[in-house]
Amino acid sequence: MRVSAYVIHTRPFQDGKILVDLLTLEQGLLRGVWRLPKKEARVIPGPFLCFEVECTGRGELKTIKSMESVQAGFYLEGMPLYAGLYIHEIVERLLPLNLPLPAIYELYQWLISSLHGGVSIAPILRRFEVGLFAELGVAINMASTxxxxxxxGKQLYQFHQKFGLRPYYGEQPKQVPLLYVEGQVALDYNAGAWTNKQVLGLAKELHRSWLDGLLNGKPVSARRLLPKHVFQGERLNGVPIFRALP
Structure with a gap:
């Protein structure tokens, strides 16, 4: 089997071998064993570089026969590098093995190209997360209650991790919501208005908690590399509120 792939994660396996997690166009997340050539024993396939990979095996763990780069690599550094490592971690932890998800592969290609192009990082991370949630069947509904x-547009809603959006009329909620949001901001989020400051703030707060839920509260290590997230806006009883800007 030949696949187009990006290296997501590598780790030692046995003497002269490594485990390689690959994001592939044809098979989604694929895990294989790669024997390093003796003359290049310390050269490990790097990230952000597209490979043509030949692998065999019927089980979840494949044997990688060959890996050949098919394009020039993207050399990221600083914040773009940290953002790429963050995406690698959540992809590795959320994607099931051997499930074809070509839309995520294409979204990843777009993300890496955007990071290399020097565009603003926060909007493309939020856009990737939205696409990832959608493809995994765990999309966040901000289009309706x-x-x-x-x-x-003018109504204030409370958002609960389990139930989604509910109108808020000033009552004391039985359960503390994750956040409050005006209808227009929620609709702008649903439309992908990533240049909107309030939408980006909402997405950052929302996606962080959503990911924590999907990962059962286990921390995302790569977050330590990114700027610390501290919500500085309006709150109601300690809960963030996102309103449309005047």
């Missing part, structure tokens, strides 16, 4: 009702 938990009952399927259309949103009103």
């Amino acid at each position: 938990s009952r399927g009702e259309a949103l009103s």
